[in-house]
Amino acid sequence: MSRPLLDVKDLFCERDDRVLFENLSFSVSRGEVLQIEGPNGSGKTTLLRILSGLSKAFEGELIWNGQALADVRDDFLEALLYFGHLPGVKATLTPEENLRWYAALHPQTDSITERIFDALSNVGLYGYEDVPCHSLSAGQNRRVSLARLYLSRAPLWILDEPFTAIDKRGVAAIEALVETHSQNGGSVILTTHHDLAIKGLRQVHLGGENSTEWGTSGGGK
Amino acid sequence: MTNKAASDLSLSRVFVMTLKRDLLLAYRRRNDLVSPLVFFLMVATLFPLGVSPEPQFLSEVAAGVVWVAALLSTLLSMDSLFRSDFDDGSLEQMLLSPQPMALLVVAKVCAHWMISGLPLTIMSPLLAVMLFLPSEGLSALVLTLLIGTPTLSLIGAIGAGLTVGLRKGGVLITLLVLPLYIPVLIFGTGAVQAATGGLPIAGYLAILGAILALGIVLAPLAIAAALKISVSN
Numbered sequence: 001m002s003r004p005l006l007d008v009k010d011l012f013c014e015r016d017d018r019v020l021f022e023n024l025s026f027s028v029s030r031g032e033v034l035q036i037e038g039p040n041g042s043g044k045t046t047l048l049r050i051l052s053g054l055s056k057a058f059e060g061e062l063i064w065n066g067q068a069l070a071d072v073r074d075d076f077l078e079a080l081l082y083f084g085h086l087p088g089v090k091a092t093l094t095p096e097e098n099l100r101w102y103a104a105l106h107p108q109t110d111s112i113t114e115r116i117f118d119a120l121s122n123v124g125l126y127g128y129e130d131v132p133c134h135s136l137s138a139g140q141n142r143r144v145s146l147a148r149l150y151l152s153r154a155p156l157w158i159l160d161e162p163f164t165a166i167d168k169r170g171v172a173a174i175e176a177l178v179e180t181h182s183q184n185g186g187s188v189i190l191t192t193h194h195d196l197a198i199k200g201l202r203q204v205h206l207g208g209e210n211s212t213e214w215g216t217s218g219g220g221k
Numbered sequence: 222m223t224n225k226a227a228s229d230l231s232l233s234r235v236f237v238m239t240l241k242r243d244l245l246l247a248y249r250r251r252n253d254l255v256s257p258l259v260f261f262l263m264v265a266t267l268f269p270l271g272v273s274p275e276p277q278f279l280s281e282v283a284a285g286v287v288w289v290a291a292l293l294s295t296l297l298s299m300d301s302l303f304r305s306d307f308d309d310g311s312l313e314q315m316l317l318s319p320q321p322m323a324l325l326v327v328a329k330v331c332a333h334w335m336i337s338g339l340p341l342t343i344m345s346p347l348l349a350v351m352l353f354l355p356s357e358g359l360s361a362l363v364l365t366l367l368i369g370t371p372t373l374s375l376i377g378a379i380g381a382g383l384t385v386g387l388r389k390g391g392v393l394i395t396l397l398v399l400p401l402y403i404p405v406l407i408f409g410t411g412a413v414q415a416a417t418g419g420l421p422i423a424g425y426l427a428i429l430g431a432i433l434a435l436g437i438v439l440a441p442l443a444i445a446a447a448l449k450i451s452v453s454n
Binding site: 052053054055056057074077078080082084085086087088089090091092093097100101102104105106107132 | 231234235238239242245246249250305308309310311313314315316317318319320325452453
């Protein structure tokens with residue numbers, strides 16, 4: 001508990017000659033939920049892509065479990081679940097086939113078929129296992145992707161706008177899942193414009209003149 | 222030891238799963254599969270009409286025509302290799318999975334070859350007969366295509382990986398990849414011509430095999446690196 005899981009130090013990122021954030025420092029410990037806040041275009045997605053390692057266009061330090069993230073990338077990837085803007089769902093495959101491949105990328109020992117069906121029924125897609133994703137709605141497609149949260153055993157979740165196109169009950173379910181995950185010692189970093197009712201939620205504000213943790217002003221340009 | 226065995230098992234499993242997934246995806250979109258094959262067939266059909274239907278002339282150029290058609294048809298199908306994975310975010314998930322990217326890439330290229338290069342190779346005797354290729358050259362043509370087309374897929378995938386992030390990558394792929402295709406083309410057609418002249422082709426096949434071996438070892442690393450760059454932008 002003493003050492004933060006992910007430590008971010010003096011992050012600086014510039015895009016198209018515009019500074020998105022500088023001197024950005026924060027850390028995430030086990031069991032914490034961190035919400036990245038800010039207006040559109042303030043660099044939330046960019047920040048999450050940097051944290052996940054997809055983007056290398058930044059200066060600063062990322063420290064994973066006390067070691068530089070770049071040195072322990074394999075360990076980090078085993079511990080990471082990244083849910084991006086793009087759902088990673090193939091339209092011509094069924095939800096079950098999509099998740100099966102995803103599960104193969106993140107091998108686990110126990111019986112995966114059962115867990116896939118559990119995950120699908122958890123996101124309200126019971127009975128849609130064999131329907132090609134292109135005949136599902138946008139929200140249902142997001143749900144296929146969100147089912148990965150139920151499959152995952154990764155301690156760190158990075159979720160970029162997980163509630164897009166999800167109905168109210170779905171949002172509540174995902175929120176509850178995030179809370180359970182943090183109670184079990186997992187960490188979550190997420191962006192959303194929803195007001196979250198999660199205990200112990202911390203926030204990082206982006207998009208002000210100074211990006212500060214516990215931001216005092218919620219302002220943007 | 223058991224840990225290592227388990228990780229080997231999971232590697233081969235993820236390879237097989239990715240291969241199966243790509244084949245399944247291709248099967249669900251069968252219509253797209255046909256177009257490179259139709260292109261291949263059309264070149265061979267139109268060529269005699271456009272140039273000369275003389276058997277004497279055709280038998281001389283048959284090897285070249287079949288090889289060039291196979292090469293261009295592979296190139297045509299290359300652009301789509303990573304496109305849909307890039308667009309729907311699957312590529313991000315592959316890069317962020319604990320599996321080695323090079324392995325996933327090999328599985329994808331392998332699937333691509335099975336749905337492009339392999340059918341071309343199987344169809345090539347038909348085209349060779351249509352173009353009056355002497356029968357001594359037939360086995361050489363099939364053999365060189367069998368060794369050559371995987372190389373074309375591997376090299377093309379590097380270009381596809383580099384250009385997948387661009388909106389209009391098609392032309393750029395051609396420029397990047399075509400120079401690297403030329404040795405394969407030269408040795409491929411050279412072997413067939415040698416065979417029709419009654420000369421041994423083992424040397425040609427050895428060189429094509431060496432290029433393929435080099436490609437299998439190095440191309441996946443290059444493709445993986447190219448994809449990382451494309452996704453990070």
